[in-house]
Each structure stands twice: as structure tokens, then as C-alpha cells.
Amino acid sequence: MENCEALIIGGSAGSLDVLLRVLPAIRPDIKFPVIIVIHRKHGADSLLPELLSGRTRMEVKEAEEKEEIVPGTVYVAPSDYHLLVELNRTFSLDYSEKVNYSRPAIDVTFQTAAEVYKRKLVCLLLSGSNSDGVNGLKTVKEWGGTAIIQNPETAQVAFMPQQAKQHVKIDRILNIEDMAEFINLLS
Amino acid sequence: MELPLISDEQVEILLSDLLEHYGYDFTGYSKASLKRRVIRLYSLDKIPGFAEFRYKIINDNVYFKRFVEQITVNVTEMFRDPVFFKTLRDVVLPRLGTYPFIRIWLAGCSTGEEAYSIAILLKELNLLHKSLIYATDLNPSVLEKAGQGMFQLSYMKQYSENYILSGGKNDFSSYYTAKYSLAKFNDELRGKMIFSTHNLVSDHSFNEFQLILCRNVLIYFDRDLQHKVLELFDDSLEDLGYLALGTKETIDFSRISRKYKRLQSEKIWRKTN
Incomplete structure (x- = not known):
């Protein structure tokens, strides 16, 4: 695999628990940014970065x-x-249409x-109940990037990674306990 | 669905066409967002090829208008970010109420939802009679819609909730009349609004205001254009006037910031003299 210049993690229902488990085990000296896009309710804005920053030495x-x-x-995508x-x-x-x-x-x-x-x-797609991320992973593959999903069988909500598995040529399917090690080896 | 590919170079070609043929300058817009909008429209309208797309935009005036309307973002709602409107209601507008006449500029007003929200606040503070809201946008078609003051009735539940969270005490439905699937807002509110086209990129200051609101517009501009537009606002704002931006926007990086003092936790700054 080529050097990684960015890791983007997307998730919806059931993905926060995964992040909270994986983030502490990621080496703080990784050589790329981690960009997190998680669906959540509008309004609970600063809470997620705060919650996550308690779990890692990275900023x-x-x-x-x-x-x-x-x-x-x-980096955490702001809500809304x-x-x-x-x-x-x-x-x-961008505040365009959902x-x-x-x-x-x-x-x-x-x-x-x-x-x-x-x-x-x-790009890593986690647990979730809609098909957001699937088209995105397709584009990532078209441009030569790497598409990874959480193992649908161990995801709290299997639908999202399952959809990705059905429609995209996925490079790796990971269980939660293997994610941090995989990420640490990307550097 | 496979996304049709329009390259960055092709986006640049379209932007220089717009500038050359219509005088619309989008070259200072953030590229990723703009490109996404262009690709979205290209796919939505099932354009068979880039050459056709370009030809249509240059030669078909009706399509050109659609193009501009579609590549700019016109999503808005009433009392969006209720806490922001609560600060307007509790802090900003009462202070402006001491003036004999209140001039407000709503830049990038889109289809008008914010203009009506502000008019409702002014009405409840008993200031509407001595206020004027200049609501501007670069798209004539959204202004036309804004002028009609009619919004989807199905949105009223959400807007009413926002209104109450912003400190509204009245029955929100008293501000409109239901007409089939639309809510028509009272003419009294509309009577204090002036809708007009204004392009923040190329047009100049046209008046002095005590309050300028421009929320979720600057996010679409690159830093240079943001600087320029903030200076335009500064030129258009009286001393001790207020500038209000979107939740994720700031003046901190800009040259005008030293003249401004931020209000509480909201994205509202007051011009000091």
C-alpha cells in the first residue's frame, strides 16, 4: 500500500462506540490526519470533539x-x-441540501x-443504518484510494458496511479489535 | 450511481465563460463546493457532454439563470440556530431600538426565510414600524420567491419549534395564513422589506446600516474574497453597528477584526469607534 496521506472514518448509528475503542490505540505520532464524519443530532456541537479528545494524545x-x-x-466534521x-x-x-x-x-x-x-x-466506513458512504467509497476506489469497512457481522448496525460490501470492491474488512493496528501500520 | 466527471480545468472554463459573457465572477468561490454543485447539476439535467453544457450556459439565457441558481446554495430556514435569534431579540435589537430609524442589511438572503424571521422579532419588540430590511441576493429568482412570502406549510412545525426556542411567545401560526400547501406570511412583515439583487463579489456598498447579517455565505468564498466582502461590510456599517455571521464563520483572520468586539458566544460583532 502507498503511503497514507489521510484517513477518513465515516459512521452512523453504532459507530461512536467503535471510535471510542479504536482511538486510544492509535499511535499519536501517525504521519497523516484523521478526519471523522459521524452522523449526529444537530445542536450537540462541541460535545463530540470533547468526548474524543479524552481518548487520545493527538489533538x-x-x-x-x-x-x-x-x-x-x-478533525471532526461539525454537525449540520x-x-x-x-x-x-x-x-x-457547505450548508447545501442533505x-x-x-x-x-x-x-x-x-x-x-x-x-x-x-x-x-x-477511507473506513463503520456501523450505520443508512447507505451514506457507499457512493463515496466508490469514488475513492475510482481514484485509486483504499476502501475499508467494519465487519458487518460485528457491527452494531450492519446495514451501512453491508451496503458498501455489496456495491464496492472493498480492500479490507476489519473487526474492531484489528482497526487500530491496521491504522498504525499505515504511516 | 456513477458520478459523471467534470475536471477542475472544465470548471475553470465554465467560470471564465460566466465572467466573460455575463459578468458573474465565481472565481473567488471555494472550489470543492462549487465543483460539487456543477457536477450535481450536470447529472441532474442529464447533460450529454461538456461541450453541450458549455454551449447551453453561454447561449441559453434561461439555462444560464438556472445554472447560477443551482451552483449557489439556497438552503435556508426560519429562525435557524434559535439561540442566535434569541441574542438578536434580547440584546442586539433592543439596543438598536433606541435609534429613530433602523436599517438592516440581510446579505445573501436567498428565499427570504431569515428576512421574515427578523421582521417577526422586530414586530414583537414593537420596532417594525421604524425599521427597514434590505434583503439582497445575487439570484433574481430567489428574490422573487422571497418577495411572495410563501413557504411550505409542512415546514411550519419545525419553524414554530425554532421560533419558540428563540424566545417567541406568540402563536407562530398567527403570522401566516395557510393556503393549500403554502403558508403566506402577513403583508405587514413584507411591507418593511426591500428585495434587490446585489452581488457581494462585484457590487459596492449602497447604504449605511446598523445591523448587517450574512450567515453561511462566506463559507463558500476563498480567503481573499472573504477579506474583500468583510471590508465591504465594514464600509456599510455605522459605528456601534452589528455584524452577524454564520455559526462557523469568523472575522478573526481579517483586517477589520481589530475594530470589532465580539458579543457573548454568538457570531455577532459590534463595531467600535
């Missing part, structure tokens, strides 16, 4: 518009905005990042 912050994407930092990656490796926010009934939509971040990082992008 965890909400992604801000025009912010430069820095390796070794964990789509998070996009620009060619110059900064973030944009995609797959979701804002932020995992597809939007996966798709815009796919063109930017190309072969050096790794």
Missing part, C-alpha cells in the same frame, strides 16, 4: 472552514454542515477527498 478539534489539514491531528476537502488541502464547509438524509454526509467528504489524495487516501 482533536472540530474542522474549521479554510483550515489547513495537518498530519497527526484528528458538509465537510469538503479542497485541492490545497484545506477544509471547506445527502442520504444526512448533513454532514460521509459521501461528500469521501468524494471530495478522493480527488485530492487519490492513491494515498484510506
